[in-house]
Amino acid sequence: MKLFCIMALLIIAGCHGQQSAFTGLGPVSSRITLLTWIMIIGAALITLLICALILISIAGPAGWRHKLTDKKSIVWGGIVFPVVTLTALLVYGFLILNAGGALIQAENPVHISVVGEQWWWRVIYRYDDGRTTESANELRIPTGRPIEIELSTADVIHSFWIPAYAGKIDMIPGRTNILHFIADKPGIVTGQCAEYCGGAHALMSFYTMAMAPSEYDAWLAKERTNARPALEKEGEQLFLSGGCGGCHTVRGIRADGRIGPDLTHVGSRLSLGAGILPNTAEGFAKWISQHQTVKPESLMPPFGIFSESELQSLSAYLNSLE
Ligand code: HEC
Ligand SMILES: [Cu+2]
Incomplete structure (x- = not known):
């Protein structure tokens, strides 16, 4: 019993906060939350009713027991009631x-594509x-406007889920699925890959930041620009000579790799490695030197080639790419 209570508490604790379907921060997720409550409360009431009927059938007065075996009771209670309810x-x-789709027809939506990659x-x-x-590993959206997200995958099946805003939708090879939702107010929540997709699946998270429309427009205008000229020349040099540009793009310098995340404005993002490390100079150093430990099986090759001071300048350079 004690164990059961502890487990139940842990499960309930998991329902709180940034990554919860009960947070209901937009009209789509609010409807899903309402449906969930209707199902939970309805199921509880029906279970209580069944328990009462079982008790009556075992120990109730003879008249009641007889009534229960009536043809009428069986047809209404056993066939009509479940068919109508279900x-x-x-x-x-x-x-x-369909709720999300209906929202969108009204207005010109914000178009964003998200491609699931391992991981x-x-x-x-x-x-x-x-x-x-x-960009990568982070979604920024304006509040109040319908958001239309095209979901696809570069490899295996993933599932895109931001519980606070909408239900989850799979990313299936060869297909594009569409997700619609609206964010009611500014704030930061997290999302998670919800379909097992290989080794680092559990470490495939992301942040979503809803911003006031004017702030969003300003952010997007900045996001469109090339990387600012490097203050950390040595770091930039190490980035280029280390071969990072073979897999990563930094717009504005000779780095246009497409295998890994775009790093043009990586310093302004909320996390590193898909929600795994804090976005700080130390976080960058840790990612570059130890990503195979913090995110085992990550598809970025290990880099043990940098000295401590080189690692510092490379990290400072990446951190300055705001
Ligand atoms: C063979 C391709 C490849 C090379 C070369 C490579 N990376 Fe990566 N990098 C990746 C992949 C793939 C990821 C995504 C890993 C993940 O999160 O699972 C990644 C992720 C990152 C991230 C985290 C980005 C984010 O949005 O969270 C940083 C920072 C990074 N790499 C820096 C570097 C640096 C610095 C170098 C050079 C020393 C480098 N990478 C070389 C493939 C590469
Ligand atoms: Cu996954």
């Missing part, structure tokens, strides 16, 4: 599945003029 829930569930997220902001800007 059909109503099914229809309601379909309406909720990080490629995020592409799409503009009306057809141009794009790439």
